[in-house]
Amino acid sequence: xxxxxxxxxxxxxxxxxxxxxxxxxxxxxxxxxxxxxxxxxxxxxxxxxxxxxxxxxxxxxxxxxxxxxxxxxxxxxxxxxxxxxxxxxxxxxxxxxxxxxxxxxxxxxxxxxxxxxxxxxxxxxxxxxxxxxxxxxxxxxxxxxxxxxxxxxxxxxxxxxxxxxxxxxx
Amino acid sequence: xxxxxxxxxxxxxxxxxxxxxxxxxxxxxxxxxxxxxxxxxxxxxxxxxxxxxxxxxxxxxxxxxxxxxxxxxxxxxxxxxxxxxxxxxxxxxxxxxxxxxxxxxxxxxxxxxxxxxxxxxxxxxxxxxxxxxxxxxxxxxxxxxxxxxxxxxxxxxxxxxxxxxxxxxxxxxxxxxxxxxxxxxxxxxxxxxxxxxxxxxxxxxxxxxxxxxxxxxxxxxxxxxxxxxxxxxxxxxxxxxxxxxxxxxxxxxxxxxxxxxxxxxxxxxxxxxxxxxxxxxxxxxxxxxxxxxxxxxxxxxxxxxxxxxxxxxxxxxxxxxxxxxxxxxxxxxxxxxxxxxxxxxxxxxxxxxxxxxxxxxxxxxxxxxxxxxxxxxxxxxxxxxxxx
Numbered sequence: 001x002x003x004x005x006x007x008x009x010x011x012x013x014x015x016x017x018x019x020x021x022x023x024x025x026x027x028x029x030x031x032x033x034x035x036x037x038x039x040x041x042x043x044x045x046x047x048x049x050x051x052x053x054x055x056x057x058x059x060x061x062x063x064x065x066x067x068x069x070x071x072x073x074x075x076x077x078x079x080x081x082x083x084x085x086x087x088x089x090x091x092x093x094x095x096x097x098x099x100x101x102x103x104x105x106x107x108x109x110x111x112x113x114x115x116x117x118x119x120x121x122x123x124x125x126x127x128x129x130x131x132x133x134x135x136x137x138x139x140x141x142x143x144x145x146x147x148x149x150x151x152x153x154x155x156x157x158x159x160x161x162x163x164x165x166x167x168x169x170x
Numbered sequence: 171x172x173x174x175x176x177x178x179x180x181x182x183x184x185x186x187x188x189x190x191x192x193x194x195x196x197x198x199x200x201x202x203x204x205x206x207x208x209x210x211x212x213x214x215x216x217x218x219x220x221x222x223x224x225x226x227x228x229x230x231x232x233x234x235x236x237x238x239x240x241x242x243x244x245x246x247x248x249x250x251x252x253x254x255x256x257x258x259x260x261x262x263x264x265x266x267x268x269x270x271x272x273x274x275x276x277x278x279x280x281x282x283x284x285x286x287x288x289x290x291x292x293x294x295x296x297x298x299x300x301x302x303x304x305x306x307x308x309x310x311x312x313x314x315x316x317x318x319x320x321x322x323x324x325x326x327x328x329x330x331x332x333x334x335x336x337x338x339x340x341x342x343x344x345x346x347x348x349x350x351x352x353x354x355x356x357x358x359x360x361x362x363x364x365x366x367x368x369x370x371x372x373x374x375x376x377x378x379x380x381x382x383x384x385x386x387x388x389x390x391x392x393x394x395x396x397x398x399x400x401x402x403x404x405x406x407x408x409x410x411x412x413x414x415x416x417x418x419x420x421x422x423x424x425x426x427x428x429x430x431x432x433x434x435x436x437x438x439x440x441x442x443x444x445x446x447x448x449x450x451x452x453x454x455x456x457x458x459x460x461x462x463x464x465x466x467x468x469x470x471x472x473x474x475x476x477x478x479x480x481x482x483x484x485x486x487x488x489x490x491x492x493x494x495x496x497x498x499x500x501x502x503x504x505x506x507x508x509x510x511x512x513x514x515x516x517x518x519x520x521x522x523x524x525x526x527x528x529x530x531x532x533x534x535x536x537x538x539x540x541x542x543x544x545x546x547x548x549x550x551x552x553x554x555x556x557x558x
Contacts, residue, residue: 026231031308031317032239033437041311057189062196069200074224076309077316077344077352080217081203088197095189127204128313128359136359140312140380 010060013162014052018064021045022071029075040147045072046117047151049087051158053094054102065091079131082124090120106156113152121145222347225318229350232306232318240439298411300442301325303351308438312380315358317341319441322349330409332444338415338432339363339403340441351443356384356416356431364407365416365429368400376401376416376429383420383428395419401429411446 021044028041045068052061069084076083094116101112121141129135207217251258286292303321321327323346331343333353341361345352354361361378365386372394374386389395399419405412417429 026228026235026307029307029309030232030235030239031305031437031439032236033243038308038310041309057186059189059192061189062192066196066200070203073314074221075228075307076311076314077318077354078309078311078314079204080207080221081200082313084200085197085204088193088200092190092193092197095186095193124313131204132360134359134377134379136312137379137381144311 008162014064017048017158018068021048025075041144042147042151045087046120046148047155049090050094050113050116050155053091053098054159055162057095062088086120086124089123090116093119110152114149117148221345225350225352226347229320236306298444298446300444301327303441303443305439315355317353319351319353322347322351324348326445327351327443328447330447332410334442335433335438337435340433340438364404365401366404367395368402370394373404383430386427395427397421
């Protein structure tokens with residue numbers, strides 16, 4: 001088992017992925033235009049939401065997700081707590097549905113991933129609408145939803161790397 | 171350390187429920203942060219201080235991240251310039267020939283305009299100093315559309331300052347730190363900007379909704395707008411000077427009026443932050459605060475009936491308004507607030523300052539069709555409605 005998977009060390013399955021997500025967020029926030037077009041802005045933190053909840057529940061995850069959400073708010077200049085709220089709601093959604101969805105095939109997991117992302121962005125959409133009295137353009141929301149949906153292989157790889165590390169949560 | 175080893179090894183709680191409680195607590199913390207953040211109200215509390223600190227920390231990181239992109243862009247531009255020099259030269263010659271005609275028209279109009287202003291006693295707003303900045307972080311999501319610029323308090327930037335690129339208005343500053351400032355774009359879902367339709371003078375509120383073309387809300391008047399109308403800032407509320415170019419009116423697919431932003435015609439990589447806080451800085455505050463001498467009683471009693479009678483007669487009512495303007499050229503040093511003329515505010519050249527009244531859309535205004543000299547009765551009313 002040691003050759004196929006890694007030990008469930010909090011630094012390795014939580015700390016390093018969290019740092020990687022932060023770096024990815026910063027890199028994609030660079031003011032770069034490719035052929036006059038702006039690159040997409042995927043929400044890397046949803047990888048953590050999904051993978052951490054699927055691997056095993058842990059008390060540290062909500063705290064780390066709140067930190068990652070605040071980081072996203074600071075980098076993107078949004079309201080403080082907005083992304084933290086969305087990520088935590090999505091984490092709760094995955095926790096509630098994990099017994100039903102764990103062990104499913106790759107396609108169903110991808111659908112589950114898309115549903116998780118929809119819950120995350122939907123909660124933020126409603127919050128923004130409530131706070132500003134103004135609804136963001138659905139096309140703009142789709143412009144962030146779509147590239148993030150394509151990030152599922154990253155989450156899948158993180159899950160595959162640690163899924164056998166703690167047999168009680170397989 | 172294995173699972174549940176350590177000081178709390180004898181404490182057994184259902185893990186899923188414990189995590190659920192942790193999630194709820196974290197959500198409550200996020201909601202508390204959300205409610206305490208006053209991002210668009212120009213107030214800085216504890217959250218604002220934390221955000222400013224983060225912006226200071228992110229500034230060098232953003233500069234390092236954006237540098238390769240900038241270098242690549244400059245290299246690509248160099249190659250494009252090299253291979254496209256002939257075509258560009260031809261295009262510029264044609265454009266130059268056209269601009270010469272516009273220049274002649276502009277000189278004539280400027281002369282006419284100066285005479286009208288002198289007749290009306292109209293005071294133009296002084297030039298507003300600006301700070302140039304480079305965008306180092308770029309957020310483009312649907313829930314936040316902001317930029318981080320590398321100019322902050324050390325250049326005199328303050329919260330609320332309007333931000334432009336070379337084409338038009340980009341947004342306004344919502345957070346300032348040393349060496350960095352956060353710019354809220356017009357397209358952000360929390361952005362509201364008072365604007366006017368240049369053709370009809372109709373007022374509206376430009377409301378961002380994360381799309382590339384923000385909406386025009388609260389449009390007033392009958393047929394106040396049509397496709398292609400120029401949209402400028404109205405200056406209502408005093409936060410943004412009047413007359414800054416914003417964009418062109420277009421009809422959206424949903425039937426609402428929207429604005430295609432001038433600023434989007436070029437990349438928002440370099441911006442100019444207008445060091446304009448509000449209209450209060452345009453007047454001499456000390457002079458304004460000085461109590462003037464009380465008017466003599468006889469003069470007040472004699473002018474009151476005169477004013478009442480002039481409203482019925484088509485004759486100029488106010489001698490002061492119809493007189494040529496006093497020889498007192500409005501300069502930035504004489505009329506702007508001390509904050510803008512302080513040494514900390516760099517105003518190195520005329521290119522680093524913009525005149526509010528002179529800031530017009532990119533294409534030059536066409537010659538006034540059938541422009542006629544104002545007669546003696548019309549000017550006061552026109553001046554009171556148009557000059558603000």
